[in-house]
Amino acid sequence: MTGTGMTGTGMTGPELAGLDRAGRSTRRDRPLLRMLALAATLRGRLALAAVAGALATGCGVALLAVSGYLLARASQHPDITALSVAIVAVRGLSVGRGAFRYAERLASHDVAFRVLARARVAIWRRLERLAPAGLPAFRSGDLLARLVSDVDATQDLFIRGVAPPIAAALVGAGAVTVCVALVTPAGLVLAAGLLAGGVAVPAIGLVAARSANRQLAPARGRFAAAVADLRTGAADLQAFGASGQALDRAERANRELGRLGRRSAAASGLGTGLSALVAGLTLWAALVLGVAATGAGVLGRVPLAVLALTAMAAFEAVTLLPAAAVQLSQARASGRRIAEVLDAPDPVAEPADPLPLPAGPVTIALRDARLRYAPDGPLAIDGVSLDLPPGRRVALVGPNGAGKSTLVSVLLRFRELDGGSATLNGVDLAAFAGDDVRTVIGGCPQDPHLFDASIEENLRIADPAVSGEALRTVLRQVGLDDWVDRLPEGLATRVGPDGARVSGGQRQRIALARALLADPAVLILDEPTAHLDAGSRRQVMADVLAVTRGRCTLLITHDLDGLAQVDEIVVLDHGRVAERGTHAGLLAADGLYRRLWLARAGDDAG
């Protein structure tokens, strides 16, 4: 539960509800339209894709209809010149079908990738303002990964979800027009059939898939839980000889999943059968009507052939629609999640006319700071005052959830205070641009991110222009120089996704080095020893205390060893300052700090 202060889960409910009341909900209710709006200026290219698709399918339908005409006319043994147009048309249509399909695919992929770039930039712009405090559950890596895959899914929407329905509508309308002109009732039957095949069948397919999923979901959940148990509890199960017991449960859940899967097969396979049924019955009905008209002498044998073959081929237009329906429904869900991010309110207001930063030494002061996550929630920070003049080192300690990280987010301008003041040389922090404030107050946020790049690139984020000499100096300060020297690729070694290829201690040290390179006037280090084992913790802590000597530093930590060196220790509890003073003074006071100090025995546990 580290740093619940930053997740801000408490705000989702009331604040979003407030948004609804403000009337912005209408936009959120149409996530699909908003996704499509991303392609607003690409309308021309999108139209090109749709028209090319329509022409490709149309050529296919016309090819069969004209071929039917050709045969029926030939059976009347006219002069060859009567057939020459049809012969040329058949050849042209057959080439056209391939060429237009090719054009459609290129055009739709082009649009899709262009939209992807826009979607990414749009979501990035918004995330950039929101992060980290303004986004519901921002810190959950899973949710972020899903958001990113939602953005990526916009490609599929534009490849499979947009052009095929438009093409189907155009071709369907054309085929129906031809048939209505030949035999009106047959044309109407075709219209009904195409609507059923292109709209009703995909919709039924969606509903069937959804209800099958609903049935499967709880069984899936049970199975996943059983598998997770098997995995996380493997040691306990073996020690207690209970592996068989757990396996039996997983197998039971597995069998139930299999049984439900077999049972829902009939529903899931509904789409294919229905599509074939609708196409077949429509052809049959059109044929019956056409044959009746021919029998009555109203329709010639040539138009009859055209009618039947058109009715048969027209269904090619709707074959892609079930897949398009799935795509649209997924895009809706993705769009809703994206819209949630786009519509989240700003956590901090940027000043319209930001003041320039003062030159020279900087003093940060908090006076009676108060902050709550939700308007009617409890105070997460309650009357905290803090002075950070040049050169002063302050340690912020206290149990999890005491408000330490929330305080940091106020200083970094990720959050706004609800009461009291946060000032820089006496001027309200809110008067400066957030980015400017962060050049003065910076450092190492909680859980610093290492990018999937080289060690050097990760360090240069702090200062792209830094000299190689300065890099070496900082690496030596944080005790990384020997390690880097031993790496075959040295500073060019890639750290892997999320720093997966370096150890926890190295990760924290790289982050510390980065913070030192940025060299802000006020250095904030939020739990630089988190997730480390006892040995590394002691070493990293010692390094932190050594390099921050004489530097204005705010150190958030659970490690109390060595805090005798800092100028002031502020003990936070439930958002309030429980105690403050020096290490010796606080130990003598027999308060929360002393209790934390005595309880820290467990720190040696790995």
Add this chain to the structure above:
Amino acid sequence: MNRRLFADAGPARRHLAGTVLAGLAVTVLILAQAGLLARALATAAPGVGAGALRWTLIALGLVVLARAAAAHAGEVSAMRAAAIVKERLRSRLLRHAIRLGPAGDCGQQAGEITALTTSGLDALDPYFARYLPQVVLAGAVPIAVIAAVSSADWISGGIIAITVPLIPLFGALVGMHTKAQTERNWQLLARLSGHFLDVVQGLTTLKVFGRATAQQRVIETVTDEYRAGVLATLRVAFLSALVLELSAALATALVAVEVGLRLLYGQLSYPTALFVLLLTPEAYLPLRNAAAQFHASADGTAAARRAHELLDLPLPAGTTGPDRDGATQVDLPVPDLAVPDLRTTPIVLDAVTAGYPGRPAPVLDRAGVTIFPGDQITLLGRNGAGKSTLLALLLRFAAPTGGTIRVGQVDLAALPLEAWRRQIGWLPQRPALFAWSVAENIALGAPDATRAAIERAAELAGAAGFIADLPDGYDTVLDERALRLSSGQRQKIALARLFLRDAPLLLLDEPVAHLDPASAAEFRAAIGTLRAGRTVIEVAHRPAGWSWPDRAGEQSGPDLVDPAGPSGGRVLLVADGAIAELGGEPGPGYATGPVAGGPALIRLGTAGRPVGRGGPGRG
């Protein structure tokens, strides 16, 4: 179809046969439909209307219905087969995962097995439901169509017979040409997606360093460059689709014109010509559909291949676990050897060496110690010194790479695993609780325990109070989503397991490391009643302000460890690969005399002044 996947199909083969049969039925019905349609169109004339053609039309209606039914049946059988194959694969993967056991370096495999069994195998659904039926049709329909058309008109049959194979041929040619590029594109796409995720996850960090706004340009450029690169490849890759469409359309056009001209000159009858025309596109359709399901096929076979690769991986040597297919254990030299009673038998570690793969130096290096019945041992040592390795050896999660562990006179490795572990109660730092009821969780490994025994155990562990407050008491399911227990409560349920298990040897691995001082004290009291009459080895954390010598044999400084340890029994130090005696008294079992061959009880260090008496960690 992948051969091994077919082997997995087992009872699903019946359903797969159903899919093939349905495909064959569809093929026959396609021919029938074309014949009937041609006949209706050719026969209809003024005066010869729907009435005169009623049998043809009725037959056509029936064929249409049958075709829909067969298509449905084919897909349903395929889905059923998919469900069965998935169930079997999941089951085999689970058993494999169990046998991988808790060994550390199998973590990645275990993670993959979890991912595969819970969602990854669903890629088999589209493979079975969409791709397989199309493959059946793509095999049967063109042959049937060529045969039927040839029997009516051999020239048209020839045209189709020549052009149909062009589709897979050209597809393969284009595919070969673009394969490398396409793969590079997929990698590029994955990397691009990874890049975006990476910067989004690091957004706070970028903001702190004032680099977030600049990143927008990078995202724009990277995505745009990707688009340009991919489109260049797609221009070639889409050629295979172009060939597909073109050959199907051109063949239809060729046949139409050729048949039309011969019809014009009276060399062919109108019904035959129509029959040929109607059938021609049908020969290409299944191929096009199968090609359209290419991704379904690729994803499905990839998932199946991954599953088989995981199943093929060798199990770590000496692992054990239940296996439905046969033996319960992998290496079990003497299955019937009786396990000596640990209430009276000492355990001797004789020059034991053990380590982790990938770590050059062994953690324990020819370490020796004798554990006497009734010993209350406190095990100290720095992180990674080998305390947990010692417990793992006793639990037989790992085997020594040198030396022996003897139980009385018997080599531990020769004892039946299950029976040996039945004598051990293990309490790890973070015991696993399962998504079962509280009662089932307490009765872990003792499924036959009575409710009364379970409740008694919970009471002794001090867990009865909070269990009574749970929504369903002992029947409350410990589902993460429904219920969050505090670490203290979780630890008490784990302690109740030990009371129920009633094992003579207890291995406690820092049981209060994650508890606050109050819960820890409460927990200590409960554990106290459990200790009586049992051998206990407890890995202890260092009490506040205490320290110990860094090396075995090193003369202790002034701030010495309490010689009697928290439990009043022996204190052992694991350091430098060795196990050293720091102080305390051995259990009553020591009175029976040292075991021959076992190292003698050697005292190191001197009893000194305990520091921090009264701090937490002293029960």
